[in-house]
Amino acid sequence: MQRKVDIIGGGLAGCDAAWQLAQRGIDVRLHEMKPHKKTPAHNSDQLAELVCSNSLRSDRISNAVGLLKEEMRRMGSLVIEAADATQVPAGGALAVDRELFSGYVTDKISGNGKIELIEGEVTDLGAFTPDGTVIVASGPLTSDALAQSIQAVTGEEYLHFFDAAAPIISAESVDMGQAFWASRYDRGSDYLNCPMDEQQYKVFYDALVGAQCAVLKEFDMDGAQVFEGCMPVETMAQRGYETLLFGPLKPKGLTDPQDGKRPFAVVQLRKEDAAGSMFNLVGFQTHLKFPEQKRVFSLIPALRNAEFLRYGVMHRNTYLQSPKLLDTRYRLKKRPNIRFCGQITGVEGYVESAASGLMCGVYTAAELMEEDIDVLDRYTALGALGEHVAASVSKDFQPMNINFGIIEPLGQRVRGKEQKNTMIAERALEKINTYAEKHGIN
Numbered sequence: 001m002q003r004k005v006d007i008i009g010g011g012l013a014g015c016d017a018a019w020q021l022a023q024r025g026i027d028v029r030l031h032e033m034k035p036h037k038k039t040p041a042h043n044s045d046q047l048a049e050l051v052c053s054n055s056l057r058s059d060r061i062s063n064a065v066g067l068l069k070e071e072m073r074r075m076g077s078l079v080i081e082a083a084d085a086t087q088v089p090a091g092g093a094l095a096v097d098r099e100l101f102s103g104y105v106t107d108k109i110s111g112n113g114k115i116e117l118i119e120g121e122v123t124d125l126g127a128f129t130p131d132g133t134v135i136v137a138s139g140p141l142t143s144d145a146l147a148q149s150i151q152a153v154t155g156e157e158y159l160h161f162f163d164a165a166a167p168i169i170s171a172e173s174v175d176m177g178q179a180f181w182a183s184r185y186d187r188g189s190d191y192l193n194c195p196m197d198e199q200q201y202k203v204f205y206d207a208l209v210g211a212q213c214a215v216l217k218e219f220d221m222d223g224a225q226v227f228e229g230c231m232p233v234e235t236m237a238q239r240g241y242e243t244l245l246f247g248p249l250k251p252k253g254l255t256d257p258q259d260g261k262r263p264f265a266v267v268q269l270r271k272e273d274a275a276g277s278m279f280n281l282v283g284f285q286t287h288l289k290f291p292e293q294k295r296v297f298s299l300i301p302a303l304r305n306a307e308f309l310r311y312g313v314m315h316r317n318t319y320l321q322s323p324k325l326l327d328t329r330y331r332l333k334k335r336p337n338i339r340f341c342g343q344i345t346g347v348e349g350y351v352e353s354a355a356s357g358l359m360c361g362v363y364t365a366a367e368l369m370e371e372d373i374d375v376l377d378r379y380t381a382l383g384a385l386g387e388h389v390a391a392s393v394s395k396d397f398q399p400m401n402i403n404f405g406i407i408e409p410l411g412q413r414v415r416g417k418e419q420k421n422t423m424i425a426e427r428a429l430e431k432i433n434t435y436a437e438k439h440g441i442n
């Protein structure tokens with residue numbers, strides 16, 4: 001087997017994957033189209049550019065992204081090493097000086113004798129030898145030519161260019177006293193229904209039409225045609241007081257068991273995972289600012305204490321229908337020599353993208369060196385992300401941040417969220433330590 005890997009994209013995922021491979025003695029050719037060509041969001045000439053915020057979010061392990069970072073730290077992530085080395089004060093968050101951060105990663109990659117940096121756009125996956133190993137890490141703004149080439153390999157219908165997602169909330173945060181299970185016209189009980197009376201609907205409606213939207217970036221407008229088929233709930237509301245009552249909030253076919261009557265309006269929640277630990281708000285694609293989503297959607301009585309695991313978004317985002325295409329080692333099932341990592345696999349966020357790059361690098365290295373390596377399971381944040389990508393059962397697969405809803409629950413009742421999450425995190429870190437020791441990692 002060839003011990004050389006081509007990686008397309010020197011972003012967060014591509015750099016962590018390259019680093020893991022190089023650390024294990026494998027030669028890497030890292031292809032990056034910058035500085036010759038840049039996506040509409042990239043500005044600098046450096047690798048691992050942070051395209052927007054300079055924060056890698058919470059650093060506490062009782063927060064899922066804090067746990068993910070700690071796992072990555074223990075697994076030898078270059079991105080986390082760089083973030084630790086270039087951090088700026090940010091309370092409980094890990095924020096970085098973006099120039100120093102990218103500079104740190106660029107220096108480490110360019111100074112590594114096992115990694116050859118090749119500048120230029122890759123337009124054709126077929127350019128690589130059919131039995132050579134390729135990792136695609138070209139991100140949410142993958143260049144058009146490469147996207148076409150990926151579609152030719154995966155099938156056109158499996159690569160999406162736009163992310164129009166409704167918010168996802170944790171099941172345990174729903175006030176079950178204000179909700180009931182039912183499908184319309186008594187056809188089962190697949191939906192958790194959150195009823196509103198007329199007064200509650202009016203308060204909700206007024207808040208929704210007055211809420212602030214996020215600003216669309218110029219390159220997001222590419223997705224304008226998608227807005228037609230996937231209208232944001234706030235845009236629909238602007239069309240009139242009753243429009244939602246004939247759309248996503250229609251009460252038709254539903255009876256509230258509390259009073260035996262049809263509610264004035266109903267928001268339906270659908271299970272997002274097999275365990276039923278998360279729900280999405282059906283038909284609530286939204287472009288509201290995140291704090292506005294929390295403020296307005298919490299006016300729905302059953303959701304007054306809702307914990308948002310993911311806010312709704314509408315923006316340009318190239319990503320695969322990974323559960324149909326990839327296995328838990330980030331390999332294309334039908335052509336395992338082609339792998340994907342980063343945001344293009346359906347993880348969301350800087351840290352998550354780097355995390356998938358790290359694990360893709362670890363698995364690929366083990367395979368090329370013909371070593372047995374276990375797949376991390378969903379008892380860890382790294383493993384839970386891998387499972388989300390390869391095995392999410394959601395009917396409408398969407399990119400997702402790491403959250404405790406996708407990590408294996410404790411299996412015992414614990415009072416207090418902080419305490420429960422800390423226990424899950426401690427269990428995960430023990431697993432990571434054992435894994436790292438077993439496989440000789442760092």
Ligand SMILES: Cc1cc2nc3c(=O)[nH]c(=O)nc-3n(C[C@H](O)[C@H](O)[C@H](O)COP(=O)(O)OP(=O)(O)OC[C@H]3O[C@@H](n4cnc5c(N)ncnc54)[C@H](O)[C@@H]3O)c2cc1C
Pocket residue numbers: 008009010011012013014031032033034037038039041042048049050051052053054120121122123137138139140141142143146217316341342343344348349350351353354
């Ligand atoms: C506008 C925008 C803002 C975002 N803001 C945040 C945020 O604030 N916080 C957060 O956590 N996440 C944010 N994200 C989401 C995501 O975390 C980042 O996009 C993250 O950088 C993804 O990492 P990646 O490695 O998958 O892709 P990237 O970091 O984008 O890296 C991909 C690399 O591949 C290169 N490339 C693309 N096509 C080719 C090609 N054909 N040949 C060679 N090279 C190619 C690109 O130049 C780029 O350097 C944002 C995404 C977008 C689009």
